[in-house]
Amino acid sequence: MGAQSGRGKAEGGGTSAPESLLLERLGTRCIVLVGMPGAGKSSVGRRLAKRLGLPFMDADEEIERAAGMSIPEIFASRGEVEFRDGEKRVMIRLLQGGPIVLATGGGAFMNADTRAAVARLGVSVWLSADLGVLLRRVRKRTDRPLLAEGDPAEKLARLLAARGDTYALADLTVESRDATHEAVVDDVLAALGTHFQRKAEGQASPAPSSAP
Template sequence: MTAKTVDLGRLVEVLGSRSIVLVGIMGCGKSTVGKRLAHRLGLEFVDADSEIERAANMTVSEIFAEHGERYFRSGEERVIARLLREGPQVLATGGGAFMSAATREEIAEHGVSIWLKVDFDTVMARVRRRATRPLLQNPDPEGTMRNLLSEREPVYARASLTVTSRDVPHEAVVNQIIDALADHLFQGEDGNVPQSST
């Protein structure tokens, strides 16, 4: 099955008020892929980090520098809990958001979580393009990234769905997500995935 055979209107209908929540390490493509996924499904795209910055009137980097990670994570929990009540939407979360048990519970109640899984080499090539990642502002960003992946991947694996984010056109990853969502949301409806009329 490819995404072309999925009835997108039916997919959104079955989703109801839930949000599609993208989780994963920084640089896995949550924002880039999320925008395209939202466009395909006719939903709003929301970036949790941008909402946190708007609420705090500071950048994520500034919040980390002035108040520390614990302060940031507390605000992140509150903002994501609020956003999840505004669904349906495609919500991209920060790399550490899903590590919070409270946030995972909120997502389980109000959304469908999708882990965009990415390998180390791919993610390092991507994050090197942006020098604004607070957790990588140290002499050994590669070592930090390896540690983050080993710590976080077992938690990301608790997401409802896993889609591999590879260096392929973004639309290919969007198709994978739509296929995975259809398999997940249409389970038990009658054993068949609705076919598009187009």
């Protein structure tokens, strides 16, 4: 179930008061969207970045720019192992340039070094989606090498089973439901606001001392 809807932009195109507070609490960290192919990381990420007035970066696009070829071409010519190594390097470089909204490839969060960098330099949000929603979305795309051959439904189901527990390690989980991208952005903003509020309350209210 998605998080409760957050408030929209203030009149005049700026950020609303809750969003300004969120940015203050975010500091130099990145908002990192993780999840399956078709979860809407890029579409939601672009709109989220616009709402917050932050730069948006797509890790897959940056990998293609660094390699000088498309991701399917990298898979075909260099293999998945080399792709994942390059993906990790690009991810760490992007994370060091925060604050940004960063959309990751479906397998990026599987790498332990990448997860550690995300934990250190960002706030991770798993955009979780039902298999049916994912399948409808990925069928519109032809640039996903891991789904290029065979039955996409079967492959997606296997990927989700293999990756779900790792995605669940993200700081937050928001359902990328069958709704408008703006509605999902509202859910992400609400979840982030709650996350930072709880952290602020925890820092402001230390545990009582056991000393007499």
